[in-house]
Amino acid sequence: MAPLLSTQGLAYAYPGGGQAVFENIALTVQPGEFVAIVGQSGVGKSTLLRCVVGLTAATSGKAQLQVPDTAGGRPYAFVFQDTRLLPWRRVQANVAYGLQGLTLDSQAAQARVQDAMALAMVSELAERWPFQLSGGQAQRVGLARALAVHPQLLLMDEPFSAVDALTRQTLQDELLAIWQRTRPAVLFVTHDIEEAAYLADRVIVLSGRPARVVLDKTIAQARPREREGAALRDDVRAIEAAL
Ligand SMILES: Nc1ncnc2c1ncn2[C@@H]1O[C@H](COP(=O)(O)OP(=O)(O)OP(=O)(O)O)[C@@H](O)[C@H]1O
Ligand SMILES: [Mg+2]
Secondary structure, three states: OOOOEEEEEEEEOOOOOOOOOEEEEEEEEOOOOEEEEEOOOOOOHHHHHHHHOOOOOOOEEEEEEOOOOOOOOOOEEEEOOOOOOOOOOOHHHHHHHHHOOOOOOHHHHHHHHHHHHHHOOOHHHOOOOHHHOOHHHHHHHHHHHHHHOOOOEEEEEOOOOOOOHHHHHHHHHHHHHHHHHHOOEEEEEEOOHHHHHHHOOEEEEEEOOOEEEEEEEEOOOOOOOOOOOHHHHHHHHHHHHHO
16 A cells, blocks of 8 residues: 655755754554654654644655545644634634635535534533633534545644643543544654554654654554553653653
């Protein structure tokens, strides 16, 4: 199968920033695959996520996102740590935001918004303003907004790091359920190794300055996975050793 996303020799240095943030990054993501990127704070995870889809232009190397013809969908969508909801739009209108510019009639757009809100379990929050949401609810709305555009690749940058541990586990399981139903490829950035090993088919470990891929580990455990299981613990240890 041709990869959905592939990069070769990808490198980035901030203009005037001296040493590169990362260099020589080669990675692939298959259609429908769930890939996690882990690395310590400041290693370059967010920068890499922007570079792989061209939101930030790489200094050198190539990134290719090869999406099949997707009328009514987008090649990719982002979910951010800080949600970035528009404060002057109700939840419903925030979820609809990404649909502007897609060729959908208003009925189809409305259906998209309803489906995405149902998937992310925020339907009953449709009329609220962002300031009326808890952190976990705001994250669900951010996810709904991304899902509404039917992305081939869902990019998530530490989406659950601002919520408490229990909410985080709930959101992780909800995300897995959504992923299994709708099957976008996911590129999920986190500094939480347990989270990466629990969620992903494959974990890519970034380390060093400039950062490089020091491990690309397939997580073989069958799903649903056990959070407390020995298999997860072994995977976590192997990733820790590489960091
Ligand atoms: N405008 C800038 N100019 C120079 N260096 C920058 C600039 N913005 C960020 N950096 C540096 O680039 C590096 C990578 O930043 P990035 O945000 O990608 O890291 P990260 O792995 O996502 O970190 P975190 O886990 O804290 O979110 C950091 O060391 C940061 O200090
Ligand atoms: Mg970051």
